[in-house]
Amino acid sequence: MIPPKPPSRPGRVSLWRYLRLFRQDILSAQPARLYRAWMAEFRTPFFRSYLVNQPELVREVLNERPMDFPKSDRVGEGLRPLLGQSVFLTNGETWLRQRRIIDPAFEGGRLRDTFPAMLDAGRAAVARLDARAGGSVEIEEEMSHAAADVIFRTLFSIPIEHELASEVFRRFRDYQRTQPILNLAAFVPLPRWLPRFHRRRTVRAARAIRALITRLTDDRMREIKAGTAPDDLATKIMTTADPQTGERFSSAEMVDQVAIFFLAGHETSASALGWALYLLAQHPEVQDRVAAELAELPPEPSFSDIAQLRLTRDVFREALRLYPPVPMMVRETTCPEHFRDRDIPQGSQIVLSPWHLHRHERLWDNPDGFDPDRYGTENGRQCLRDAFIPFSSGKRVCTGAGFAMAEGPLLLALLVKAFRFERIEGDDPMPVAFLTVRSRHGIRLTLSRRT
Numbered sequence: 001m002i003p004p005k006p007p008s009r010p011g012r013v014s015l016w017r018y019l020r021l022f023r024q025d026i027l028s029a030q031p032a033r034l035y036r037a038w039m040a041e042f043r044t045p046f047f048r049s050y051l052v053n054q055p056e057l058v059r060e061v062l063n064e065r066p067m068d069f070p071k072s073d074r075v076g077e078g079l080r081p082l083l084g085q086s087v088f089l090t091n092g093e094t095w096l097r098q099r100r101i102i103d104p105a106f107e108g109g110r111l112r113d114t115f116p117a118m119l120d121a122g123r124a125a126v127a128r129l130d131a132r133a134g135g136s137v138e139i140e141e142e143m144s145h146a147a148a149d150v151i152f153r154t155l156f157s158i159p160i161e162h163e164l165a166s167e168v169f170r171r172f173r174d175y176q177r178t179q180p181i182l183n184l185a186a187f188v189p190l191p192r193w194l195p196r197f198h199r200r201r202t203v204r205a206a207r208a209i210r211a212l213i214t215r216l217t218d219d220r221m222r223e224i225k226a227g228t229a230p231d232d233l234a235t236k237i238m239t240t241a242d243p244q245t246g247e248r249f250s251s252a253e254m255v256d257q258v259a260i261f262f263l264a265g266h267e268t269s270a271s272a273l274g275w276a277l278y279l280l281a282q283h284p285e286v287q288d289r290v291a292a293e294l295a296e297l298p299p300e301p302s303f304s305d306i307a308q309l310r311l312t313r314d315v316f317r318e319a320l321r322l323y324p325p326v327p328m329m330v331r332e333t334t335c336p337e338h339f340r341d342r343d344i345p346q347g348s349q350i351v352l353s354p355w356h357l358h359r360h361e362r363l364w365d366n367p368d369g370f371d372p373d374r375y376g377t378e379n380g381r382q383c384l385r386d387a388f389i390p391f392s393s394g395k396r397v398c399t400g401a402g403f404a405m406a407e408g409p410l411l412l413a414l415l416v417k418a419f420r421f422e423r424i425e426g427d428d429p430m431p432v433a434f435l436t437v438r439s440r441h442g443i444r445l446t447l448s449r450r451t
Contacts, residue, residue, distance in 0.1 A: 001283070003282060003322055004428050006431055007028055026327065026433045027433050027437070030356070035360060036362055037051070037053060039054060039057070047349060048345065049351055052352060062352070062389070062396065068334055069334070069350055070331065071396075072330040081206035081207070082209060082263070083259050084210075088263075100243060106400060111403060112303050114406075117154045117232075118153070118154065121149040121160075121411075122146070122411045125415065133419065134447070137444065138444055140443045143411075147265070147270040147273065147411075148169045152165040152168075155233045155262075155265075156234050157230040164215060164216055168216075171212065172262065172263075213258045220235065221254075237257065264400060271436040273319075274438070275322065277445060279322070280421055282423050284422070286315065290311055290412075290416050291420075294309070297417060306413065312413050318375075324389075324390045325436040326437075327353065327437050328352070328355065329354070330352075358387065358390075363383055419447050421445045424445065429441070
């Protein structure tokens with residue numbers, strides 16, 4: 001059974017029709033030919049975009065010359081009310097300084113230190129779902145809850161039930177469904193003095209979230225000064241000095257970074273976990289194999305135990321391939337380029353699409369099929385190197401990529417060990433791109449305790 005995939009746009013459409021489709025859902029607005037194209041050009045009256053799928057060109061943009069292709073402000077315009085000047089949106093020296101401060105918190109040893117908090121969040125998720133065993137569950141909502149719990153426990157040493165954490169989570173749910181990936185400013189160059197045309201509800205939700213995060217960071221700053229702060233990710237980041245300047249993040253700067261940690265760490269993990277559980281429900285024979293692998297998991301698993309769960313990891317990896325949480329990334333050319341015999345003007349948009357690259361018909365065997373065993377084949381290993389970028393790649397690879405690849409298989413393991421997930425006939429989800437790739441109307445599965 002082939003996992004759900006949105007229909008491609010039929011034939012040619014006018015620019016304004018395309019923009020309307022794009023705003024509704026960027027996945028179904030694209031033509032089917034992009035799943036085979038090495039490069040495609042898209043022109044508007046204001047700029048040119050080039051979608052790049054050829055692995056050598058993707059590598060050139062992300063790995064070999066990343067500073068020549070900074071992030072495009074066309075994406076940043078839509079996210080700035082929430083993320084401000086976070087590391088996700090900045091470029092150049094500002095971005096380099098932010099990464100020098102943030103990266104040490106996510107190094108290997110620190111990742112191992114966060115494992116007990118991840119484990120506690122996973123067990124809490126199992127306990128919440130246990131009360132609902134025997135019926136249908138909206139699994140995306142539950143995974144959002146679980147992933148948010150992981151973020152608060154590892155970042156601020158508080159569970160999701162904490163008053164402030166619970167309020168941030170509630171406000172973020174309002175924000176997530178009202179904010180498209182791109183707004184009008186992404187398509188039309190607007191003078192700085194003009195408003196950005198954000199939806200009122202989106203702006204209100206972003207302000208509320210940032211006000212709550214400000215309270216969390218201000219409280220932590222006081223604890224650091226008093227010497228009573230817990231040794232978690234927030235403390236590590238706020239006490240790390242830039243090795244070149246000796247400067248630390250101010251409270252205001254930390255608000256921007258916490259906002260992206262919550263967005264990237266909660267929203268993307270929730271998306272991938274929801275799709276992974278649906279894929280296992282759709283393929284019960286694979287779910288049984290995962291359960292058999294988990295039968296050897298000790299009652300008190302360690303970080304190294306999770307690292308041995310190869311099939312569980314590959315199921316999570318296959319969910320990231322088929323439903324990459326961030327479906328498209330946009331870079332901008334800082335000088336004229338020449339790709340595939342085409343002259344690309346300075347200021348053009350280079351679109352890197354994990355959604356199309358991960359399903360590319362000329363790269364992957366059975367590109368639309370769910371097959372976690374593919375990573376043991378020569379084609380699978382080659383594509384992992386050349387055509388798998390759920391967290392980007394190179395210098396701008398997501399800081400939390402290692403964090404996500406520990407969290408995802410851990411939560412998946414705890415949930416599948418405790419429960420059997422079954423597909424509901426006639427209620428299959430359809431992927432669309434909100435802030436991340438989610439189901440248009442949620443993912444409902446039947447849940448039963450595993451004996």
